Amino acid sequence: MIRLSDSLRMAVGGISIHKSRSILTVLGIVVGITSIMAVMSVGQSAEQLVIGEIQRFGPSNIFILPGRQPQGPMDAAGTILNDSLKEKDFQDLQKKSNVPSAKNIIPYVFGYATASFESETYDAMVIGGSEYMKKNFDLTIQSGRFFDAVDVEQKERVVVIGNKVREELFGNNNPIGEKVKLKDGKFRVIGTLASEGQGSFVDFNKAIIAPYTSVQQDILGQHYFNRIVVEADSVESVPETIRDIKTLLRNNHNIDNPDKDDFFIQTQEDIANRIKTITGILTVLLTSVAAISLIVGGIGIMNIMLVSVTERTREIGLRKALGATNKNILTQFLFEALLLTMIGGIIGVMGGTLLTGILSYAARVFAGLNFPYVFSIGGAMWGIIVSFAIGIAFGIFPARKAGKRNPIESLHYE
């Protein structure tokens, strides 16, 4: 039986007869594997980016949202325009007897407003929260201070501004103590936030943060909340906290049928799972598209192998005359196909790694996203395995054809 090393040597010899032809054929596989690798890696990076954002909130955070749970991407309107979460709900949630396992309860309101200082203006996202918000979002103060319970209680017109807001309104001047005009009122700047990489949900660089009480009254003019975040005292107590919240809110809103809830509850885990599902589906879809290019590459391999078998008919005849069995010939041509696809696969994995690196670098530098670089080991393994499978799938037919050739007819082939 022929040795493996000889089979490999023959395969190398075989594909180097027509070097440029082999390179072009390999290119088809390279493009396919590169795009699959890139899609899979970017998909994982995007997922990590979003999940990382969600994990800013600890796993014991429970989000109460107004309206119905959205049933699909087009069903978001119900949550935005809903005013079901009122001040009374917030007050009742704070009562220890209602939700004993709740540690902190932070109401949020948000909207857009134009901020102005002297001749400068800036359209900012205005977020109203409580004194616990700083810890809740893990915010870093660069200068000044965050607002406290007294500011919230007194509906003080004080703001903490994001880095970008500070730059736009104040340039290099110290903003602390200055008064910013928001809507009809003037708000005193008491603190600035450290610059941070852009997350997926809230860009705090472009945000103005103030006590929810004054935001409700002086900027947005609303008496309801856009969110209420309840922090359970431990991860284990999250389910019972949710149960207590639901009971309380249904009671407050006179709801006896849970299907008619005018609020819904999300945990960090729910959101993370949903995002994983979405990115998962997207990755699969995009990978399928990329896989088509790989099939085209495979067809290219088969085409070239069929041409090669025909061109080398006399060689096949001669090898058989000298003692090559059908299996020897089949192996020889199959190894050539495999060598082509494996070279393509390895270059494709390297190309995919490089492309992913470039894409995530571009996302960081040009889009300012906190885009992590993920080397998808799964993607790399997958790329190599798929290349092998493509080699077998598209190489076996030409190889079998070669193996079955009759020695005499092949020797006399013109």
Added chain:
Amino acid sequence: MELIRTEKLEKIYIDEEVRTRAFFDVSLKINEGEFVSIVGPSGSGKSTLMQVLGYLDRPTKGKYFFEGKELETYSDDELAHIRNEKIGFVFQAFNLLPRLSVLENVALPLMYRGIPMKERNKKACELIHLVGLDDRIDFRTSKLSGGQKQRVAIARALVNNPKIIFADEPTGNLDSKSGGVVLEFLQKLNDQGHTIVVVTHESYVAHAGGRILHIIDGRIEKDEKVEKRRIISEEGFSK
């Protein structure tokens, strides 16, 4: 000792629904150590007969015994092994692999026996020396002259130390000088005890052997013993 025996061997080709009888009613015996020439005009079936005797093709009818064992009982793989180990071929068109070196071409049959490279190169070197091509050992065979190519082919045919060598018009593509060298080699090998079957349409080639089978229209018409063999090394080769 008997090496080859056939009984009423017949080969029919069907090519695009046209039946062609290449040879029929061939019953012959070849002993070890013989130098047999199969002679006939082109189209007489002599090449096809050689291919069947060389296990490159199967007969349509009749019986073929090699070393006393009947062909019919062998599978395709077994035939490949027999071709590899017991038979050497020399073709009119040389049939070397042009992108391989002289050494690699000669060593090729040993590769299909699974012999490691070092060992097969050693064996191939010996045979390249025998045919006098030491200085061409690393040349690609496409760079060689016709006569040199045929000497490479002879070295390759010998590399597995076969029981029999089949040569199909071995001098057909060569000038008289190169043809003489090749024929002289075959004669020398025969003197050393190798069994040789040469297919030719030229009687002066045929007379290098000790026995001539005349084949006309697919039948052996005459089995002639050569009384006075032409010794190529003494008489030379002339067309």
